[in-house]
Amino acid sequence: MRISKPLILFIDAYDSFSNNIICLLETTLNVSVRTIKIDNPALATDEALQNELRHYAAVVCGPGPGHPGKKEDIGIMRRIWRLKEEQLLPVLGICLGFQSLCLEFGGQVKRLKGPQHGIIRRIRHVGEYGKGGQQTIFGGVGEITATLYQSLCVDVGQDKTKMRRWEPEIPCPDLVPLAWAESRDSFQDDSGIKDDMVLVAVRHATKPFWALQYHPESICTNKESKQVVRNWFKQAQLWNRIQRQTPISQKGTIQGQYATRESLLSQFEQKLTQDPGIRSPAAYLNNFGRADKCTEVICHSRTIQFAADISIPDLVEAIQDMRQDQIILESSNAYEKAVGTVDVRGRYSIIGLDVAESTRFEYTRGTHKITQIHPRKGTISTDDTRSFGGIWPFIAQYLDARKVVDGNPDSPFWGGFMGYTTYELGLEGIDVKLQSRKGRQHCRPDLCFAWVERSLVVDHGKNVVYLQQLAPRANNDFVKTWMDSLTIDLQAAVEHSSCPPPTTRIPHSVISIMTPQPSVYESKVLACQSSIRSGDSYELCLTSQTHINLSKPASTSPSWALYKTLRTRQPAPFSSYLRLGSATLVSCSPERFLSWTATGSCELRPMKGTVRKSSAVSTLAAAKLLLDIPKEKAENLMIVDLVRHDLHGVCGSGNVSVPRLMVVEEYKSVFQMISVVNGQIPPPYPVEMEKYLSAEEIDEAEQKRYTGIDVLAASLPPGSMTGAPKKRSCEILQDIEGGEERGLYSGVVGYMDVRGRGDWSVTIRCMFKFDDEDEVGPGEDRKVSEERETWHVGAGGAVTALSTPVGEREEMETKLAGTLDLFR
Ligand SMILES: C=C(O[C@@H]1C=C(C(=O)O)C=C[C@H]1O)C(=O)O
Ligand SMILES: NC(=O)CC[C@H](N)C(=O)O
Numbered sequence: 160m161r162i163s164k165p166l167i168l169f170i171d172a173y174d175s176f177s178n179n180i181i182c183l184l185e186t187t188l189n190v191s192v193r194t195i196k197i198d199n200p201a202l203a204t205d206e207a208l209q210n211e212l213r214h215y216a217a218v219v220c221g222p223g224p225g226h227p228g229k230k231e232d233i234g235i236m237r238r239i240w241r242l243k244e245e246q247l248l249p250v251l252g253i254c255l256g257f258q259s260l261c262l263e264f265g266g267q268v269k270r271l272k273g274p275q276h277g278i279i280r281r282i283r284h285v286g287e288y289g290k291g292g293q294q295t296i297f298g299g300v301g302e303i304t305a306t307l308y309q310s311l312c313v314d315v316g317q318d319k320t321k322m323r324r325w326e327p328e329i330p331c332p333d334l335v336p337l338a339w340a341e342s343r344d345s346f347q348d349d350s351g352i353k354d355d356m357v358l359v360a361v362r363h364a365t366k367p368f369w370a371l372q373y374h375p376e377s378i379c380t381n382k383e384s385k386q387v388v389r390n391w392f393k394q395a396q397l398w399n400r401i402q403r404q405t406p407i408s409q410k411g412t413i414q415g416q417y418a419t420r421e422s423l424l425s426q427f428e429q430k431l432t433q434d435p436g437i438r439s440p441a442a443y444l445n446n447f448g449r450a451d452k453c454t455e456v457i458c459h460s461r462t463i464q465f466a467a468d469i470s471i472p473d474l475v476e477a478i479q480d481m482r483q484d485q486i487i488l489e490s491s492n493a494y495e496k497a498v499g500t501v502d503v504r505g506r507y508s509i510i511g512l513d514v515a516e517s518t519r520f521e522y523t524r525g526t527h528k529i530t531q532i533h534p535r536k537g538t539i540s541t542d543d544t545r546s547f548g549g550i551w552p553f554i555a556q557y558l559d560a561r562k563v564v565d566g567n568p569d570s571p572f573w574g575g576f577m578g579y580t581t582y583e584l585g586l587e588g589i590d591v592k593l594q595s596r597k598g599r600q601h602c603r604p605d606l607c608f609a610w611v612e613r614s615l616v617v618d619h620g621k622n623v624v625y626l627q628q629l630a631p632r633a634n635n636d637f638v639k640t641w642m643d644s645l646t647i648d649l650q651a652a653v654e655h656s657s658c659p660p661p662t663t664r665i666p667h668s669v670i671s672i673m674t675p676q677p678s679v680y681e682s683k684v685l686a687c688q689s690s691i692r693s694g695d696s697y698e699l700c701l702t703s704q705t706h707i708n709l710s711k712p713a714s715t716s717p718s719w720a721l722y723k724t725l726r727t728r729q730p731a732p733f734s735s736y737l738r739l740g741s742a743t744l745v746s747c748s749p750e751r752f753l754s755w756t757a758t759g760s761c762e763l764r765p766m767k768g769t770v771r772k773s774s775a776v777s778t779l780a781a782a783k784l785l786l787d788i789p790k791e792k793a794e795n796l797m798i799v800d801l802v803r804h805d806l807h808g809v810c811g812s813g814n815v816s817v818p819r820l821m822v823v824e825e826y827k828s829v830f831q832m833i834s835v836v837n838g839q840i841p842p843p844y845p846v847e848m849e850k851y852l853s854a855e856e857i858d859e860a861e862q863k864r865y866t867g868i869d870v871l872a873a874s875l876p877p878g879s880m881t882g883a884p885k886k887r888s889c890e891i892l893q894d895i896e897g898g899e900e901r902g903l904y905s906g907v908v909g910y911m912d913v914r915g916r917g918d919w920s921v922t923i924r925c926m927f928k929f930d931d932e933d934e935v936g937p938g939e940d941r942k943v944s945e946e947r948e949t950w951h952v953g954a955g956g957a958v959t960a961l962s963t964p965v966g967e968r969e970e971m972e973t974k975l976a977g978t979l980d981l982f983r
Pocket of ligand 1: 702880
């Protein structure tokens, strides 16, 4: 007989740490967790809630933005505390859940004098037995050091007496204190810790309710807190055995969902099953039909070895028409041996060839339409993304139908999608509406990918170039002819190349530059801090836009010259030059967003903590000292925990790790603190099951498997550009940033290839423009007209409770200067 694991219901208040708590529960206890949002309409009636709760051994009321006194912030949590005696079941509140419990039973919710977000504190707990001799949940627990994420705190009566007590005070007879964080226990002399005593654990005197105000799941909370979770569940189970009146039942439908989302490929399959008519031959086969054996596509590859360092600009200029569309992803710091360590330097550069002739995919948020532009055929086709479950299921299936298994194993990219997505696409994915006052005034793509069949990969470590083409195996001769002619051009280019290539004069003149006003930016920092103090956000990545108006000689965009100059001045592992459809991007981003391998191992590298290089801070050691402070570490930690949550949402419990935490890296003009978060996408079926599965079952599992695209879709917009919790923070930022679109800035640029791999950078330290903003205006002498274009440069930084307006403004200006200096 199969005994199923006890179920726990996790109530999610739209937090960015929820999946980490679910992972903690599933890996510490022998349980399975289902989750539900605080405002799920399916549980609107008491009867529905009651029917749902029957399935569970216990409930966890999670953390979240906002205030426990606001109905909309806590939703069904409040109804849990109000359950009738016969309906009761054990509950653990965490953070917002803790505050909600305390508020319900007489506690007063106050603002902390100094919000504590991502701050690590020592916790003083009552020990195994409370004052009345009752067993607590702290038995066998040593010293806890735990991360706090809170702006608010609860006063249960002790604030008056100013003494740590283990007994309830008069105003809250039902709330028994179990643990405190005290200012005398803080690790460093930290100006942010201003409250003497903060209550961080309670239990209800008579009901099976416990709660923690600290975050047991944070990467920086020590292992001791796992024992607290074990103890809690032991007591919860004991209570269930002895006191529970409504027995646990598996009957009836269950609304709680798995924390991991359904895979994109499975969403696609489901849509097709619902509406088999879509499988109509033409459109379906064009997009998703699999090639048969004879037309099997492989990645033809030729390796060309070079003696000297390879200059990417020289290489592309020799073989491409630079006036046409381009996609160049360059490790422009590959040969910068004097700056930073080896792992800061990128190794490969990847160049899409003949991009202007490639099929281009465009999607604008809110339209439900994927447009394919086929330059070779001179046609444009449009599909309704709803037929396929959305834009991401479409992309995932399109790529999956073109999987290639044969190619050069040394090359990181064989061909496939290359392109960008905007910040606003990410916002759509987390249901954040755009707040622009006038509504969206354009229909520019928020996702633009080219399907790249010919490419060039440079391995800067080995000084080799891989020339590649996706084509049927049988097309060998045709491919060979193309490669022969290109090889000659490439060799000539490298012989004449100058490394580093000279920066060219930029053929433009600046008409105007509109930079953010310092006082306005500083007031926005204060507005962010006000949202942090009220408990609505823990950290906000505030950004601003600079607009540059250029005049230029007719039909020569200065973008390529701008790129060549920027890549030399700000060499970075994720430089990119894109001219794709109506957008042009010039970027020297140091930040990897996400990469994944063909076997599903994913890496995210959030960057938080920036120091400008100067004569006073010129070494890594000096920068480390500056970044080794609670403010900077808290900024980084919060995003690490957020990224872990995003990854858990696809990889599942137990499959996410943090191999590097808060490491300082050196770049040309800045030092950056980064962390590395890894995740392993689970295989379609457990390997040991293979011998028991039929071919059809294996096929079906493969059809529904997760890929790196699931992680990409689940993690946008990049957490390092939003703050935490992501959704509420993005809404607040929409407001504070005045609804101005970030566009390509704060989005991602990169590739996902036919072998099942991907690599994306966060689009920062960049500039971009759209063709529809180009104008013709009167020239200087007002007689002849001249062409003008508008470039946008975004810059910003994370605001926390510990920020200062001037400090943040200077940090933003430091980041802006790298790009803006091109025009000065
Ligand atoms: C917002 C920017 O950068 C982001 C913010 C950082 C920070 O707050 O330290 C660091 C890297 C980026 O994730 C920017 O470059 O404009
Ligand atoms: N992490 C949380 O749940 C935070 C709760 C609440 N919004 C606060 O800031 O105090």
